[in-house]
Amino acid sequence: xxxxxxxxxxxxxxxxxxxxxxxxxxxxxxxxxxxxxxxxxxxxxxxxxxxxxxxxxxxxxxxxxxxxxxxxxxxxxxxxxxxxxxxxxxxxxxxxxxxxxxxxxxxxxxxxxxxxxxxxxxxxxxxxxxxxxxxxxxxxxxxxxxxxxxxxxxxxxxxxxxxxxxxxxxxxxxxxxxxxxxxxxxxxxxxxxxxxxxxxxxxxxxxxxxxxxxxxxxxxxxxxxxxxxxxxxxxxxxxxxxxxxxxxxxxxxxxxxxxxxxxxxxxxxxxxxxxxxxxxxxxxxxxxxxxxxxxxxxxxxxxxxxxxxxxxxxxxxxxxxxxx
Amino acid sequence: xxxxxxxxxxxxxxxxxxxxxxxxxxxxxxxxxxxxxxxxxxxxxxxxxxxxxxxxxxxxxxxxxxxxxxxxxxxxxxxxxxxxxxxxxxxxxxxxxxxxxxxxxxxxxxxxxxxxxxxxxxxxxxxxxxxxxxxxxxxxxxxxxxxxxxxxxxxxxxxxxxxxxxxxxxxxxxxxxxxxxxxxxxxx
Amino acid sequence: xxxxxxxxxxxxxxxxxxxxxxxxxxxxxxxxxxxxxxxxxxxxxxxxxxxxxxxxxxxxxxxxxxxxxxxxxxxxxxxxxxxxxxxxxxxxxxxxxxxxxxxxxxxxxxxxxxxxxxxxxxxxxxxxxxxxxxxxxxxxxxxxxxxxxxxxxxxxxxxxxxxxxxxxxxxxxxxxxxxxxxxxxxxxxxxxxxxxxxxxxxxxxxxxxxxxxxxxxxxxxxxxxxxxxxxxxxxxxxxxxxxxxxxxxxxxxxxxxxxxxxxxxxxxxxxxxxxxxxxxxxxxxxxxxxxxxxxxxxxxxxxxxxxxxxxxxxxxxxxxxxxxxxxxxxxxxxxxxxxxxxxxxxxxxxxxxxxxxxxxxxxxxxxxxxxxxxxxxxxxxxxxxxxxxxxxxxx
Numbered sequence: 001x002x003x004x005x006x007x008x009x010x011x012x013x014x015x016x017x018x019x020x021x022x023x024x025x026x027x028x029x030x031x032x033x034x035x036x037x038x039x040x041x042x043x044x045x046x047x048x049x050x051x052x053x054x055x056x057x058x059x060x061x062x063x064x065x066x067x068x069x070x071x072x073x074x075x076x077x078x079x080x081x082x083x084x085x086x087x088x089x090x091x092x093x094x095x096x097x098x099x100x101x102x103x104x105x106x107x108x109x110x111x112x113x114x115x116x117x118x119x120x121x122x123x124x125x126x127x128x129x130x131x132x133x134x135x136x137x138x139x140x141x142x143x144x145x146x147x148x149x150x151x152x153x154x155x156x157x158x159x160x161x162x163x164x165x166x167x168x169x170x171x172x173x174x175x176x177x178x179x180x181x182x183x184x185x186x187x188x189x190x191x192x193x194x195x196x197x198x199x200x201x202x203x204x205x206x207x208x209x210x211x212x213x214x215x216x217x218x219x220x221x222x223x224x225x226x227x228x229x230x231x232x233x234x235x236x237x238x239x240x241x242x243x244x245x246x247x248x249x250x251x252x253x254x255x256x257x258x259x260x261x262x263x264x265x266x267x268x269x270x271x272x273x274x275x276x277x278x279x280x281x282x283x284x285x286x287x288x289x290x291x292x293x294x295x296x297x298x299x300x301x302x303x304x305x306x307x308x309x310x311x312x313x314x315x316x317x318x319x320x321x322x323x324x
Numbered sequence: 325x326x327x328x329x330x331x332x333x334x335x336x337x338x339x340x341x342x343x344x345x346x347x348x349x350x351x352x353x354x355x356x357x358x359x360x361x362x363x364x365x366x367x368x369x370x371x372x373x374x375x376x377x378x379x380x381x382x383x384x385x386x387x388x389x390x391x392x393x394x395x396x397x398x399x400x401x402x403x404x405x406x407x408x409x410x411x412x413x414x415x416x417x418x419x420x421x422x423x424x425x426x427x428x429x430x431x432x433x434x435x436x437x438x439x440x441x442x443x444x445x446x447x448x449x450x451x452x453x454x455x456x457x458x459x460x461x462x463x464x465x466x467x468x469x470x471x472x473x474x475x476x477x478x479x480x481x482x483x484x485x486x487x488x489x490x491x492x493x494x495x496x497x498x499x500x501x502x503x504x505x506x507x508x509x510x511x512x
Numbered sequence: 513x514x515x516x517x518x519x520x521x522x523x524x525x526x527x528x529x530x531x532x533x534x535x536x537x538x539x540x541x542x543x544x545x546x547x548x549x550x551x552x553x554x555x556x557x558x559x560x561x562x563x564x565x566x567x568x569x570x571x572x573x574x575x576x577x578x579x580x581x582x583x584x585x586x587x588x589x590x591x592x593x594x595x596x597x598x599x600x601x602x603x604x605x606x607x608x609x610x611x612x613x614x615x616x617x618x619x620x621x622x623x624x625x626x627x628x629x630x631x632x633x634x635x636x637x638x639x640x641x642x643x644x645x646x647x648x649x650x651x652x653x654x655x656x657x658x659x660x661x662x663x664x665x666x667x668x669x670x671x672x673x674x675x676x677x678x679x680x681x682x683x684x685x686x687x688x689x690x691x692x693x694x695x696x697x698x699x700x701x702x703x704x705x706x707x708x709x710x711x712x713x714x715x716x717x718x719x720x721x722x723x724x725x726x727x728x729x730x731x732x733x734x735x736x737x738x739x740x741x742x743x744x745x746x747x748x749x750x751x752x753x754x755x756x757x758x759x760x761x762x763x764x765x766x767x768x769x770x771x772x773x774x775x776x777x778x779x780x781x782x783x784x785x786x787x788x789x790x791x792x793x794x795x796x797x798x799x800x801x802x803x804x805x806x807x808x809x810x811x812x813x814x815x816x817x818x819x820x821x822x823x824x825x826x827x828x829x830x831x832x833x834x835x836x837x838x839x840x841x842x843x844x845x846x847x848x849x850x851x852x853x854x855x856x857x858x859x860x861x862x863x864x865x866x867x868x869x870x871x872x873x874x875x876x877x878x879x880x881x882x883x884x885x886x887x888x889x890x891x892x893x894x895x896x897x898x899x900x901x902x903x904x905x906x907x
Contacts, residue, residue, distance in 0.1 A: 030586060036338040039584040040348045045559040052589050058556025059600070064624035066597060221595040228597045228624040286338040287331060346583045352677065353669045356582070361842075364664065364671075390634075390641035393568075447662040447675040449682060451637060451653065454663050463812040499787040 003103075007092075011102035014091055018272045022240045025277065032278070033285045061227030068131055071226070072206075075129030080234035082122035082229065087242040089115040094248050095170040097258045108169035109161055109214035112249060113154055116204065118243070120146050123213075123223055130226035134319070137220030142213035145203055148299045151208075153200035155307030159193035161206065169249075173257035181256040189314040194254040196303050196310070198276075201250065205242040205294070206324040207280060209287040210295060247276035289292045335373060363425060363471040364444035366418050368437060373405040376462065380413035384429030384438055392419040393429060416461060420445060421454040431482075433475035436440035441468035446455035513693040554687045557600075557626065558680045560589045564599025566616055566625060568606030571633040571666040574812050575605045578669035590676060596622040601679065604658075606641060607635035608649045611885045612647070613906045620656050628683070630675050633666045640665065646892055647884065649907050711813040712887045761836055768793070777856040779823060779837035788849040788875075791824070795854055799826035799836055802851075807869040811895040818844040824851070837887045842871065868893040 005223025027042065027050060034041025042049025067076060093108035095101040105111050120143050128138020160182050161167055162176035182190040182288075187321060203210040224235050237306060251272035258265025290298070349356045364415050371377035380397035398412035429438055442462055456464070567575050579585050579592055587690050593599050596619045608616055617864070620629065631661065634640040639650035653659055659682055663673040762780075765771040769786045782790055803825040812818040825837040840848055850873035851858045862873045864881040870891030873879060881888060890897055 032342065033347065034584065034586060035342040038341055038344055038346045038348070039581045039582055040346050040350070040587055041509075041584075042586060042589055043350070044588045049587070049589075052559070055556045055559035055589055058553060060562040062557060062598075062626070065624075066622075117766050216594040221593070221598065224598070225595050226597055232598055282335060282339065286334040304628055326590060347581050348587070349582060351583055351673050356670065419638075420663045421661065422634050422640050422643060423663070424634060424640060444667070444671055444674075445663050447660050447671065447678045449678070450652070451661055454637070454661060504513065 002102065005120065007127045008105045010100060011092060013104055014096065014100070015088055017242060018091060018244055019086065019237070021244060022237055023053040023057075023258075025240055025244065026056070028278075029281050029284075032281055036282075036285050058235060060233045061230050065230065066226070066228045068132045068226050072129040075125040076226075077129075077231070079122045079126035079129055079223075080231040080238070083119065083238035084234050084241065086115055086118045086122060087238045087245060089118075090249065091188045091241075092246045093169050094245070094252050095173055095257055096248075098170075098174075099211060100266060101170055104170050105136045105168060109157055109165045109167045109172075112169070113150075113157065116153075117146075117150055120206065122238075126227070130223070133226045135223050138213045138219045138225070141219075142206055142223065144292075145206070145210065145213065145295060148296060149200045149203035149303075152196050152303035152307045153204060154183045155304065155311055156197035156200060157253060158311055159189045159314045162311065162318060163189070167320070169252055169257075173252050173259065176256040177259035181254065181259070183254040186314070186317055189310045189317065190254065191313075192306065193310050196307050197250055197254065198279075199298075201246040202280065202283065203299070205239065205246055207239075208284045209290050211289055212292050212295060213305065215289055216281065239296060242279055244273070246279055246282065248273040250276050258264040326349065350467075354456055358442065361472045362442055363427065363473070364442035365420065365441050365464060365468065366423075366461055367439055367441045367468060367470065368461040369409070369465040369470065371435070371437070373403070375403060375405055375496050377435050378416060379411040379435055379437065380416075381411070381434070383432040383434070387428045389426060389428065390422045390424055393417070394421045395503055413458075416458045417462065417478050418456045419454065420456055421451055427473055427478070430473050431478040434479075436476055438473045438476045439465075439474055441465075443468040443473050506509060521769045550687065554684060558683050560600070561628075561676060561679065562598060562600050563590055563592045564596050564602045564619070565592055565618065566602050566606075568604075568612060569635065571605030571636070574666045574669050575603055575632065575672060576769045580674045583673055585673060585676070588673070588676065588680075592621040594619075597624060599623055600626070601628045601630055601676070603630045603632050604636040604652045605632040605666075607640065608652055609647045610649060610903050610906045611647070611883075613649045613655055616652065617655055628679055629657060630660045630661045630662060631658045631681060632672060632675065635665075637663070639713040646897075646899060646901045646903065646907075647716075652826075654696075655906065658784065697887075720893065722819075730808055733834075762791070764797075765838075779825075779839045782838045782840055784840055784846065784848060787824075787838075788851055788854070790838065791826075791851040791854045794826050794836055799828045801827045801829055802855040802857045802861070803827050803835065805858055805865055807865040807871040807893075809869050809891075809894040820844070821871065822848055822865070822871055826855075847872040849874050852876055867891070870894060 030052065031041035031049065033039075042052035045052045045055050059075045067073060090112050092102040093105045095104070116290075123142045123146070124139045127137075127142070160172050160176075163182060163186070164172045166172050166175060178187075183194045184190065192286050199210075213219070214224065219225070224232055227235060248269070251269060256268075256270045257272070258269040258270030276312070290309050368378055372471050375422060378395075380395055382395065382397070385391075385393045385395055394415075394417045395413050396415040398414040398459050400411050402408070425440070427440060430440055445454065445456075563575075565572065565574075566577055576584065579590075585591070590601075596602075600623075602620055602623060604616065620627075629652070631637045635642065635648075636652050637658075639648045642648040649655065660675045660679045662671050664671050668677070762774055764781055764894040765774075765782070769782055769790055771780045773781060774780050805822065805824055807820055807822045810816070810819050810821065820842040821839050822842065823839045824839060825835055828836075829836045844846055848871060850862055852862065852873075853875065859877070860882060862876055863879060865871050866873060866876075866879055867881040867883050868891055880886065884892070885903075888903065890901065892899075893903075
């Protein structure tokens with residue numbers, strides 16, 4: 001019972017914190033993207049354009065809710081909700097400090113991979129339910145991409161698991177706090193594993209340079225082609241939540257999570273998460289979109305073999321006692 | 325390997341740009357400098373005696389490729405200022421909604437009676453609001469800055485170069501007032 | 513084949529009102545709550561105008577420039593979305609033709625309410641100086657509501673931003689109930705009277721009926737099946753030496769095709785029956801590229817009856833661009849043999865000539881209109897075709 005209350009309380013807190021970070025994240029992305037292109041970004045709405053995300057959301061909620069005539073109503077309505085749930089669900093097992101964690105699952109890594117992998121379902125529900133050729137094509141691309149990049153993602157996540165001997169994310173973070181951050185030492189499986197994790201996470205959340213599922217020049221807007229107003233808002237949010245939670249996961253698995261000197265754990269965790277978040281936007285606004293075949297080639301001929309090799313190296317590291 | 329180099333290059337470029345001064349000119353507050361011959365709307369300026377310069381010769385109406393100019397000649401009268409006989413117009417309508425800004429009407433005008441101005445018209449809520457009548461065109465001549473081109477100048481420019489021929493200079497009030505500061509509103 | 517006409521206005525549609533609306537309004541003191549809420553909602557709507565670009569010509573470039581660094585529409589929260597479902601403002605930037613208009617209307621109908629339309633530039637506002645021509649819609653406000661008109665040809669990026677600021681103003685006014693509706697005036701179409709001079713009041717050709725078209729395509733498929741053996745494959749080596757000099761070509765035309773006259777200022781006239789054989793022959797000689805197929809209409813005069821001329825030109829790529837051209841004269845009711853079987857490139861060119869001039873190409877596999885809408889009647893490049901012909905409901 002105590003655990004339930006704890007989970008509900010912290011879960012709500014973390015979810016609220018994430019969603020409010022998202023609003024600022026949208027503002028930050030537009031400002032940052034603007035500066036990268038030597039523009040200003042939002043300036044007119046509110047001081048320094050700070051109120052821009054709120055104006056966007058207020059506007060989107062007022063828009064007409066269009067459901068295409070031949071759409072699969074159930075799937076069409078369910079998809080955006082599922083998308084937010086799946087992307088927020090991952091946050092449940094991520095420790096933001098030694099005590100701030102919604103649910104300290106023993107198999108946290110499995111939960112993350114499972115719930116993260118479920119994103120395929122809302123994606124395809126949206127594509128199929130819209131009854132729109134662009135949406136369906138986008139959904140099919142997204143699934144091909146998610147399923148493929150799931151493999152290097154799992155391999156990369158397994159490296160910290162093997163090194164620390166724990167499937168619980170708070171266990172992994174605690175291990176790192178005791179010894180070293182995995183991105184720092186052992187550097188050979190650690191840092192490359194983080195790079196693979198980072199790329200696979202970008203691909204899983206359909207971000208540039210892996211955003212072929214919603215390539216505007218080819219597919220109008222991919223799976224969200226038929227979504228208006230509030231439902232589109234949910235998809236929009238889910239994308240940002242996915243990115244933010246992915247950053248938090250990367251920080252926890254490879255950069256020691258809440259571990260850091262001088263300041264409380266929460267500060268460090270937030271700092272690391274936001275750094276990765278910024279890194280994602282930096283990549284997003286710098287690179288071009290991959291072609292579908294290049295995307296698959298990168299996954300299957302580079303990331304997956306390297307991932308397997310890294311897993312073997314980390315197994316060898318543990319076996320031959322290089323642990324400490 | 326080329327991929328990695330290019331990726332690093334792209335990331336470097338964007339990050340360097342992010343710390344540069346943005347080139348954005350904040351439009352309603354700052355007006356971007358424009359070329360000398362920039363033009364957007366029309367005006368009917370006065371002649372040197374303070375009367376409307378247009379004599380209703382129909383040259384602009386005839387040459388307009390979009391056929392947006394319509395005028396009604398007022399016939400010859402004695403000028404109240406100079407006392408000499410000259411032609412006047414009663415009505416002059418220019419439909420900006422179909423104008424292509426080719427400046428041909430300005431070019432054919434022998435009396436420099438129609439000029440283009442640098443400030444555009446305000447985007448309208450109704451199509452009729454874009455029809456410039458005599459009143460509006462006269463007001464434009466007073467409120468807005470004339471563009472470089474006048475009939476005299478444009479015709480001079482088109483003539484084959486003849487060293488001995490003196491320029492047919494006509495004083496144009498529109499061009500004399502050209503450097504006057506533009507009103508802040510509706511200015512581009 | 514017949515184009516589906518989209519209804520211009522939904523006649524029966526009334527503004528939707530919830531049944532509880534009146535009851536809610538009657539609650540005393542409600543405005544204390546609703547006024548700030550309405551202000552908030554209006555503020556949100558005004559400050560996040562996402563643009564759905566309907567860019568068809570040069571104004572589209574200015575639209576792109578407006579989103580770029582110098583003007584930066586993102587400052588006022590305007591971003592460009594590729595799907596109509598997520599746009600608030602449709603910026604119609606460019607000439608809308610009769611063929612494009614149904615698509616614009618469809619995309620407009622796909623946008624969710626509340627939505628606005630900006631007509632950017634002279635073409636979108638009034639059709640510009642194309643407004644009297646047969647394929648151009650004289651202003652988008654003739655078939656859909658327009659909120660803001662931005663004059664210019666094209667308006668510069670700042671003018672577009674000015675237009676968006678004006679739109680914000682209008683949204684505020686409309687929320688306050690001061691300004692009611694967008695401009696939507698199909699009545700303007702009635703004002704389009706014949707203004708372009710025309711040759712004479714010759715009754716115009718109504719074009720081919722659907723049945724006739726079916727007939728033509730059936731015939732062609734059959735013919736092609738029979739003649740397919742004749743088709744010269746692309747990679748086949750040239751069998752005869754290329755006749756490089758014009759004397760040799762003249763000799764060929766004189767000896768084998770019975771051409772007697774070789775005018776200095778025009779291509780030689782070849783008889784209608786020999787024309788396809790000539791194309792084969794020249795292809796075999798190495799003239800492998802079809803440059804053009806151009807049909808010309810000569811209206812009836814006092815002495816001459818109405819007639820057509822179709823001119824063809826071939827080029828030999830191997831021999832320093834030697835060009836051979838010939839003409840075929842047709843009476844008004846005659847057809848000409850298609851050379852699609854010989855030159856695949858003739859397909860669309862002959863369709864274009866059929867579409868615009870109305871020459872019928874016998875043996876063409878797919879003789880349909882290519883540039884104009886399928887429900888068009890008449891052929892615009894005929895001399896007796898009035899340039900300002902109406903095409904309801906779009907112009």
